[in-house]
Amino acid sequence: MDNKALLHVNNIHTFIGQFHILEGVSIHVPKGKIVAILGRNGAGKTTTLKSILGLTPPSQGSILFDGQELQGQRSFEIAALGIGYVPEHRAIFRDLNVSENLKIAERKKGDLARKEAFIFDLFPDLKRLIQLQGDHLSGGQQQMLAIARALVPDNKLLLIDEPTEGLAPVLIEQMMAAIRQLSAETTILLVEQNFIVASQLAEDYVIIEEGQSVKAGKMADLVKDPATIRRYLEAA
Amino acid sequence: MTTLLQSFRKNRALWVTLLVLCITFLMAVRGLVDPIAEGGERYKNVVITILRGLSTGSIIFLVASGFSIIFGLMNVLNMAHGALFMIGAYVGWTMAVRPDTVVDAFTPLVLLSAGFTLLPFLDWSLQKLNLPKVAGGLLPWVGLILAIVVLGFAFPKYPITSWDVGSYEISPTNYAFAASQGQLVAPEPEGFAGISPLVGLGSIILGGILAAISMAGFAANRRRSGAGTGSTKESLPWKSFLIFIGLVFLGWIVYFFNTPISTFLLNIDTTWLFILAVLVAVATGVLLGALIEATLVRPLYETHLYVLMLTLGVSSIIIEVVRAIWGAPEFTMPRPSIFDGTGEGCPAESLGALIEHKCSTIQVLGGRVRTYNEIFIPILGIVVLITVWILLQRTRLGMIVRAGVQDSDMVKALGINVQRIFTIVFALGVGLATLGGVIGAPSTGLTTTLGDSLLINLLVALAIGGLTSYPGAAAGALIVGLLQQFIIKYGQIGIHIPFMDEPFKPTPPLVPAMTVLLMVVILLVMPNGLFGRKE
Ligand SMILES: Nc1ncnc2c1ncn2[C@@H]1O[C@H](COP(=O)(O)OP(=O)(O)OP(=O)(O)O)[C@@H](O)[C@H]1O
Ligand SMILES: [Mg+2]
Numbered sequence: 088m089d090n091k092a093l094l095h096v097n098n099i100h101t102f103i104g105q106f107h108i109l110e111g112v113s114i115h116v117p118k119g120k121i122v123a124i125l126g127r128n129g130a131g132k133t134t135t136l137k138s139i140l141g142l143t144p145p146s147q148g149s150i151l152f153d154g155q156e157l158q159g160q161r162s163f164e165i166a167a168l169g170i171g172y173v174p175e176h177r178a179i180f181r182d183l184n185v186s187e188n189l190k191i192a193e194r195k196k197g198d199l200a201r202k203e204a205f206i207f208d209l210f211p212d213l214k215r216l217i218q219l220q221g222d223h224l225s226g227g228q229q230q231m232l233a234i235a236r237a238l239v240p241d242n243k244l245l246l247i248d249e250p251t252e253g254l255a256p257v258l259i260e261q262m263m264a265a266i267r268q269l270s271a272e273t274t275i276l277l278v279e280q281n282f283i284v285a286s287q288l289a290e291d292y293v294i295i296e297e298g299q300s301v302k303a304g305k306m307a308d309l310v311k312d313p314a315t316i317r318r319y320l321e322a323a
Numbered sequence: 324m325t326t327l328l329q330s331f332r333k334n335r336a337l338w339v340t341l342l343v344l345c346i347t348f349l350m351a352v353r354g355l356v357d358p359i360a361e362g363g364e365r366y367k368n369v370v371i372t373i374l375r376g377l378s379t380g381s382i383i384f385l386v387a388s389g390f391s392i393i394f395g396l397m398n399v400l401n402m403a404h405g406a407l408f409m410i411g412a413y414v415g416w417t418m419a420v421r422p423d424t425v426v427d428a429f430t431p432l433v434l435l436s437a438g439f440t441l442l443p444f445l446d447w448s449l450q451k452l453n454l455p456k457v458a459g460g461l462l463p464w465v466g467l468i469l470a471i472v473v474l475g476f477a478f479p480k481y482p483i484t485s486w487d488v489g490s491y492e493i494s495p496t497n498y499a500f501a502a503s504q505g506q507l508v509a510p511e512p513e514g515f516a517g518i519s520p521l522v523g524l525g526s527i528i529l530g531g532i533l534a535a536i537s538m539a540g541f542a543a544n545r546r547r548s549g550a551g552t553g554s555t556k557e558s559l560p561w562k563s564f565l566i567f568i569g570l571v572f573l574g575w576i577v578y579f580f581n582t583p584i585s586t587f588l589l590n591i592d593t594t595w596l597f598i599l600a601v602l603v604a605v606a607t608g609v610l611l612g613a614l615i616e617a618t619l620v621r622p623l624y625e626t627h628l629y630v631l632m633l634t635l636g637v638s639s640i641i642i643e644v645v646r647a648i649w650g651a652p653e654f655t656m657p658r659p660s661i662f663d664g665t666g667e668g669c670p671a672e673s674l675g676a677l678i679e680h681k682c683s684t685i686q687v688l689g690g691r692v693r694t695y696n697e698i699f700i701p702i703l704g705i706v707v708l709i710t711v712w713i714l715l716q717r718t719r720l721g722m723i724v725r726a727g728v729q730d731s732d733m734v735k736a737l738g739i740n741v742q743r744i745f746t747i748v749f750a751l752g753v754g755l756a757t758l759g760g761v762i763g764a765p766s767t768g769l770t771t772t773l774g775d776s777l778l779i780n781l782l783v784a785l786a787i788g789g790l791t792s793y794p795g796a797a798a799g800a801l802i803v804g805l806l807q808q809f810i811i812k813y814g815q816i817g818i819h820i821p822f823m824d825e826p827f828k829p830t831p832p833l834v835p836a837m838t839v840l841l842m843v844v845i846l847l848v849m850p851n852g853l854f855g856r857k858e
Contacts, residue, residue, distance in 0.1 A: 140736055161735075162735040163738050182725045183725060191719075191723065
C-alpha cells in the first residue's frame with residue numbers, strides 16, 4: 088500500500104449488540120483528497136464512520152491513521168489525534184447556543200479565537216446567529232454549525248456524514264462550495280447519498296453494500312460506468 | 324407580548340397546570356389567614372408555613388439537583404442518593420459533636436487512600452511490564468487477598484476512641500448535649516493495641532498500596548479483554564508520587580499531634596465546628612461519590628437495570644454500616660451558636676437584634692420563626708441553586724454536562740474524556756447530597772430511616788418537575804416542600820368544609836399520600852413533568 092494514505096481502514100468487522108453490521112470494510116484515504124463512501128440505505132456507511140471513531144468499536148481488522156493504530160483506543164483519544172466528526176443529523180447541542188457549540192469543540196485554549204475568522208468566512212450566517220440556542224436553528228444552519236464545529240480544533244481528517252441531506256438546492260450548492268474550500272487544507276471522508284453531489288466533490292469512492300466494501304476506485308471512472316451505478320446505487 | 328402568546332400556545336398544558344397550582348396555593352394561603360387577629364398578625368401562619376415549606380424544599384432540592392444531573396448525564400438512577408444524604412448527616416454530626424473521633428479516623432483513612440493515589444503510576448507500570456496472561460490474571464486477586472489480610476491485621480488494633488450508646492458517659496446523646504452547652508471534654512486517648520505504632524501505620528499504608536495494585540490489575544485485565552488498550556505513550560506519572568508522599572506525611576502529622584488537635588477542636592465555638600462539619604461531610608460525599616462511580620458504577624454503565632439494582636444494594640449496605648457504627652437511636656445535632664442564642668433580647672424583634680444577639684428565633688407578625696430552620700436553610704438553598712446554575716451555564720464543565728445530557732457520544736467524538744466528566748459529576752452530585760444531609764441534620768435530627776423518606780420526596784419532586792431538568796428540580800422540590808408544610812399546618816388548625824360541623828384535620832400519615840397524589844395528577848396532565856423535555 089502506498090504510504091501517502093492518511094487513513095487506512097483494513098477489513099474491519101463491527102457488531103452492534105449481537106448484529107454483525109460490518110462484515111469486512113476496507114477504505115483507503117490518501118492525504119489531501121476527498122473520498123466518498125457510497126451505498127444504499129442501511130448499507131453500513133454511518134457505522135463505518137462510527138467504527139473509525141471507536142463509537143462502535145470494531146471487533147476485528149485494523150485502522151491506521153497517520154501511522155497510528157486506532158483499534159482499541161477510546162473515542163476521545165482517537166478524536167484528539169486530529170479527526171473531526173460531522174455526524175448524520177448534525178447532532179447540534181440544543182441547550183447550547185451557537186457560540187458554545189463551537190467553544191465546546193476546543194481542544195486547546197484559544198482554538199476558537201484562532202479559527203473564528205476562517206469559520207465565519209466560510210459560513211457568514213453563523214456570525215449573525217451566534218447567540219441563538221441550538222434548537223432554534225434551521226436544518227441548513229445546523230449543518231453549517233456541525234461542520235464549523237469540526238473545524239475549531241486542528242483536524243487532519245474530517246468525517247462528514249450526509250451533509251446535504253434534507254437541504255434546499257441553494258443550500259446544497261453552498262455546502263458543496265464550503266466542502267470544496269475545506270478540502271484545500273484537510274482530508275475528507277464523505278458519506279453522500281446524492282450521487283451528483285458526491286461525484287462532483289470526491290476524487291475517489293468506495294461502495295459499501297450490506298456491510299462490505301465491494302468496490303473502490305476513481306470517481307472519474309465510476310461516472311462513466313452506468314452498470315455499476317445501477318447495480319449498487321440506484322433503488323433496488 | 325406576541326412571544327408570550329406564542330409560548331402560551333406551545334406550552335398550554337404547562338401554563339394551565341401552573342395556573343391551577345397557583346390558584347390552589349392562593350386558596351391554601353387564604354385558609355391560613357386568621358380572621359380574628361389584627362393587622363399583620365393575621366398572616367402569621369401564612370408566613371411561617373411558607374418559610375417552612377421553603378426550608379423543606381431547600382433540603383429536597385440540594386439532594387434532587389445532584390440526582391437529576393447524574394441521571395441526565397449518565398442515565399444512572401442513583402438509588403443510594405438517600406442513603407448518602409444520611410451519611411452526610413451522620414458524618415457531619417460526628418464532626419460537630421465528636422471532633423476527636425474524626426481526628427482519630429483521619430489518619431488511617433488518609434494513609435489508606437494514599438495508596439490509591441499511586442493508581443496512575445501502577446497503571447503505567449502494568450502497561451510497561453505487560454505481564455503474561457496467567458500472572459496478569461492472578462495479580463489482582465493476590466493483591467486483593469493480601470490487602471485484606473494486612474488491613475485485617477492493622478485496623479482492629481487502630482486506636483479510635485469510640486462511644487457507646489449504652490453507657491451514659493460516652494453516649495452520643497450525652498456528647499451532643501455537652502457540645503450544645505460548649506462543655507465537650509476530650510476522652511482519654513488510646514494507643515495501638517499490642518503493636519508498635521510504626522508497624523500499625525505502616526501496615527495501613529501497605530494495605531492501601533496492595534488494594535490499589537489489585538484495582539490496577541483488574542482494570543488492566545478489562546482493557547486486555549477488548550474494552551480499549553488506552554495509550555502507552557505517556558511518560559512516568561511523577562505527580563502521583565508527590566501526592567502519595569504528601570498524604571502519608573499529612574497522615575503521620577495528624578497522628579502525632581492527635582491529642583492537641585482534638586483538644587483544640589473540642590474547645591472551639593460550635594459555629595466553627597459546624598462549618599468544619601459541613602466541609603467534612605461534603606468532602607466525604609465527594610470522595611465516596613468518586614469511589615462508587617469508579618469502582619461500582621463504571622463497569623456496568625451499559626446495563627442500566629444492573630446499575631439500578633447495584634445502587635439499591637449500596638444503599639442498604641450504607642444503612643447497615645451506619646447502624647453498625649453509630650447505633651440505632653435518634654440523635655440531635657446542635658445548631659451553630661450564631662443561630663442558637665436564647666438569652667437577653669431573644670426572640671429578636673428585628674433583623675438587627677437577630678444579628679446582634681444571635682437569636683435562635685425571631686418574632687415575625689406575632690409568631691416565632693426559627694432562625695436556623697426557616698431563615699438559614701432557605702437562604703442556603705437559594706445560594707446553592709444559583710451557584711450550581713452558574714456552574715452549569717458559565718463553566719466549561721457545565722457546558723460539557725449540558726451537551727452530554729443530550730448526546731454523550733458526540734461529546735466523546737469531540738475529543739473530550741466523558742468518563743472523567745462522569746466521575747466528577749457523580750462526585751459533586753453526591754457532595755450535594757451530603758451537604759443536604761449535614762445542613763438538614765440540626766432541623767430534622769438523625770435516624771437511620773432519614774434517607775428513605777428523603778429519597779421518596781426527591782423522586783416525587785423530580786417526577787413533578789421533570790426528571791432531568793434543573794429548573795424542574797427546583798420547582799418540584801419547592802412544590803413538595805410547600806405542600807407538605809401546608810398539610811401539616813392544616814393538620815393543626817383544621818380545614819372548614821361546608822356542611823360539616825367539625826373542621827377536617829389531615830393527619831400526618833396523609834402527608835406522603837398527598838405528595839404522591841399530587842405527583843400522579845401532574846403526571847396525568849404532563850407525562851414528562853412540568854419542565855421535562857419530550858424525547
Ligand atoms: N443500534 C443499532 N442496533 C441494531 N442495528 C443497527 C443499529 N444501528 C444501525 N443498525 C443497522 O446497521 C445497518 C447499517 O446502518 P447504518 O446507519 O450504518 O447505515 P447507512 O449506510 O448509514 O444508512 P443510511 O443511508 O440510511 O444512513 C442497518 O441495517 C441498520 O439497521
Ligand atoms: Mg447513515
